[in-house]
Amino acid sequence: MTQTQIPDLATMTGLELLSAMRDGLIPPAPIAETLGIVNFVVEPGSVSVELDPEHRHYNPLGTVHGGVLSTMLDTAAACSVHTTLAAGEGYTSLDLSVKFLRPATVDSGRLRAVGRVIQRGRRTALAEAQLFDARDKLVAHATSSCMIFA
Numbered sequence: 220m221t222q223t224q225i226p227d228l229a230t231m232t233g234l235e236l237l238s239a240m241r242d243g244l245i246p247p248a249p250i251a252e253t254l255g256i257v258n259f260v261v262e263p264g265s266v267s268v269e270l271d272p273e274h275r276h277y278n279p280l281g282t283v284h285g286g287v288l289s290t291m292l293d294t295a296a297a298c299s300v301h302t303t304l305a306a307g308e309g310y311t312s313l314d315l316s317v318k319f320l321r322p323a324t325v326d327s328g329r330l331r332a333v334g335r336v337i338q339r340g341r342r343t344a345l346a347e348a349q350l351f352d353a354r355d356k357l358v359a360h361a362t363s364s365c366m367i368f369a
Contacts, residue, residue, distance in 0.1 A: 233304030295334030328353025
């Protein structure tokens with residue numbers, strides 16, 4: 220497939236769709252541009268994303284807002300499930316449970332969220348994601364349940 224060909228999204232597996240997004244064949248999710256999420260790495264059962272913290276990501280306490288960190292974790296965990304979908308299957312997140320372990324700031328350097336599927340059934344999947352700072356210190360951890368449908 221060349222850059223000028225538009226893929227038929229309805230016939231793609233989840234892994235193929237996310238790989239096409241990674242490769243620039245289809246546009247990324249708008250939230251990635253809004254927050255500045257970069258380096259979308261896609262593998263079967265695993266997705267990682269990165270973000271360079273900026274002051275625009277801060278909460279009133281002077282640290283990266285938990286919603287930004289949660290979005291990174293949700294993206295990594297849920298997209299990991301997305302990589303397991305057959306053509307014609309969809310999914311939605313049922314829940315996201317986040318544990319914040321240390322604050323993140325611009326001094327934390329590039330943040331990296333790494334997600335992986337723990338268990339994939341016919342109708343549900345369980346995934347987790349870990350968020351690390353530039354020194355590989357664990358900043359937050361999340362688990363997510365997803366519902367899979369035709």
